[in-house]
Amino acid sequence: MRVYQFTEQPYPDAWNDHQGSLRINLPNRRCDPHVAADLFHRYYDEWMLSDELGLDIMLNEHHQTATCMSSTAIVGLSVLARQTKRARLLVLGYPIGHRQDPLRIAEELSTIDVISRGRLDMGFIKGIPYEFAASNQNPVGVMDRFWEAHDFIIKAMISHDEPFNWESEHFHYRQVNIWPRPWQQPHPPVWSTTGTRSNARVLGERGYVMATLGTGYNTRALYDVYREGYMSKGRPAPGADRFAYLGLVAVATSEREARERGEQVAMYLRTSPIVHAPFRNPPGFLSVEDNARLLRGETPPRSYTKDRRVIEMRSASVQELIDAGILFCGTPDQVYGQLVEFCDYCGGMGNLLMMGHAGFMSHAATVDNLTLFAQDVMPRLKEYKQPEPAATAA
Amino acid sequence: MAAAPDLVAVRDIQIELIEQGAGRPLLFLHPGIGIEADAPVLARLAARRRVLAPTHPGFGRSELPKSFDTVDDLAYFYLDLLDQLDLRDVVVVGVSLGGWIAAEIAIKSSARISHLVLANPVGIKVGDREHRDIVDIFAITEDEFLALAYYNATAGKRDYKSLPDAEVKAAARNREATARYAWSPYMHHPKLKGRLHRITVPTLMLWGLHDRVLSEAYGRAYCDAIPGALFAPIASAGHFPHVEEPDQFAEKIFAFVGGS
Numbered sequence: 001m002r003v004y005q006f007t008e009q010p011y012p013d014a015w016n017d018h019q020g021s022l023r024i025n026l027p028n029r030r031c032d033p034h035v036a037a038d039l040f041h042r043y044y045d046e047w048m049l050s051d052e053l054g055l056d057i058m059l060n061e062h063h064q065t066a067t068c069m070s071s072t073a074i075v076g077l078s079v080l081a082r083q084t085k086r087a088r089l090l091v092l093g094y095p096i097g098h099r100q101d102p103l104r105i106a107e108e109l110s111t112i113d114v115i116s117r118g119r120l121d122m123g124f125i126k127g128i129p130y131e132f133a134a135s136n137q138n139p140v141g142v143m144d145r146f147w148e149a150h151d152f153i154i155k156a157m158i159s160h161d162e163p164f165n166w167e168s169e170h171f172h173y174r175q176v177n178i179w180p181r182p183w184q185q186p187h188p189p190v191w192s193t194t195g196t197r198s199n200a201r202v203l204g205e206r207g208y209v210m211a212t213l214g215t216g217y218n219t220r221a222l223y224d225v226y227r228e229g230y231m232s233k234g235r236p237a238p239g240a241d242r243f244a245y246l247g248l249v250a251v252a253t254s255e256r257e258a259r260e261r262g263e264q265v266a267m268y269l270r271t272s273p274i275v276h277a278p279f280r281n282p283p284g285f286l287s288v289e290d291n292a293r294l295l296r297g298e299t300p301p302r303s304y305t306k307d308r309r310v311i312e313m314r315s316a317s318v319q320e321l322i323d324a325g326i327l328f329c330g331t332p333d334q335v336y337g338q339l340v341e342f343c344d345y346c347g348g349m350g351n352l353l354m355m356g357h358a359g360f361m362s363h364a365a366t367v368d369n370l371t372l373f374a375q376d377v378m379p380r381l382k383e384y385k386q387p388e389p390a391a392t393a394a
Numbered sequence: 395m396a397a398a399p400d401l402v403a404v405r406d407i408q409i410e411l412i413e414q415g416a417g418r419p420l421l422f423l424h425p426g427i428g429i430e431a432d433a434p435v436l437a438r439l440a441a442r443r444r445v446l447a448p449t450h451p452g453f454g455r456s457e458l459p460k461s462f463d464t465v466d467d468l469a470y471f472y473l474d475l476l477d478q479l480d481l482r483d484v485v486v487v488g489v490s491l492g493g494w495i496a497a498e499i500a501i502k503s504s505a506r507i508s509h510l511v512l513a514n515p516v517g518i519k520v521g522d523r524e525h526r527d528i529v530d531i532f533a534i535t536e537d538e539f540l541a542l543a544y545y546n547a548t549a550g551k552r553d554y555k556s557l558p559d560a561e562v563k564a565a566a567r568n569r570e571a572t573a574r575y576a577w578s579p580y581m582h583h584p585k586l587k588g589r590l591h592r593i594t595v596p597t598l599m600l601w602g603l604h605d606r607v608l609s610e611a612y613g614r615a616y617c618d619a620i621p622g623a624l625f626a627p628i629a630s631a632g633h634f635p636h637v638e639e640p641d642q643f644a645e646k647i648f649a650f651v652g653g654s
Binding site: 090136138139141152277282283284288289291292 | 535
């Protein structure tokens, strides 16, 4: 199993007084650039440590928010491509349906791949609902634009012999011929995220790495749809390396200390949805059927424990989050046991996207969390044998 | 609720089309909130006209062609509808988004149009680059929208829990379709104002005075840009005067276009 250390690079001071919205319309006067500088350097230091500890690295971006100061993932990738030595660098992801210029994306990511000597994993994402107010991209039809941007970026990365033209619904280019071309051939691995069965099927058909977040003991159904899509193209059952899961991790030498750390990491779930209500569901982001259900006041449950209890992720206790496979928390033995149980349930899950820092967790606590995980959990996970793909798919 | 209207095909695109009354034709173009067959305004207008009230492609139960994403697409679609039904001397009436569509139709061709009536229309930009003319309805709650759009906010309140599935789904489609056509540039076409001089048919600008989605100054600027257009305020109504004052709405139109 690969383990990618992830933090949203939050600005937690803002959480103390946000007046109902941490995103989009929280005035940036509340951001002290000196505090932000210290935080950025600290987060990069923790990723440098992850590199030394044998962990991989995941970055993301959100916009106009104190929950995630990384508003342009290319900056973090640029710093880490040069400064780290061995970790894979996963960006999950680039909101390619929002961007005005996919040519620029192809150039940025190819350059990162070259500077890092082939360590880039490139995640392309639709983006969460709140991003549309910031990007001004029309949420209606964004997936059409997403797939056209995807097709263009891949074509730009794999075309080497002569410039090509592109004249389509969303993008127009002439003389496309990116320098440098990517290190990895034919292009860096493509990842994406989803929470829907229809999109899981599409990702399976394409064979891309599929990540889910917060799906806990509701994940298996999405993985199985992916498996169907993957095999529908004449391939054998997909291995565990095609699946990724974003889990919160809090490990400590004593259970009591681990639970306290778990409370700090859970602050991510408790603050992430704090946003002015109209930005939560822009038109066209959800299907008409889902929006009709919302108008009726019906909100389908998303998170379940292993014994099928429904939990509300943003208000759940640490114990409920552990039961739901959203938080992996305890001593190294306990965390190992929880992870293996979850992978077995998934029928194989080969990439843990580990949120090993969130909220007000201090640098010292983060270093301890990452070090303990790398030294006392990771070696056993490397030995762990994932469920046999063919048996899972049967 | 009224029975769902029949579907008709315009150049192979299936849309809902309400038809009521008899006489010279009146095309009613609905705002983003849609139109129901039992809307009082349609009955008032149908007392003296043959009213045709289509549901725009993508709204209600009307089909959405994959290539449609601008108000221009809707304007050409309705020019096709006028041709297909061979309608002549049509009074074209549009409210809010429907008014924008009506204006886009009239700048292209008024060959089949006798009069144009715009009621609290969106569609043009009059202010400076750092101020919206039109409240961003996607950045406010539904209750905030109702308070800004109506003279009496309860006039627009809908209890989705008690509505039939088809109507709730139509409401969800209406919101999505409004964004499809008007997300950005938000609720206007940057070139429309400079083309309004092409409107050569008599034009009436109806204005619900309590509209706080749009300002009266916006309505007057819109009116001034159309040669010879008349401005006719309606008291006790907001952004949707056809909902809050259907009698006045119909009477002012009849007074403008004359008897027959």
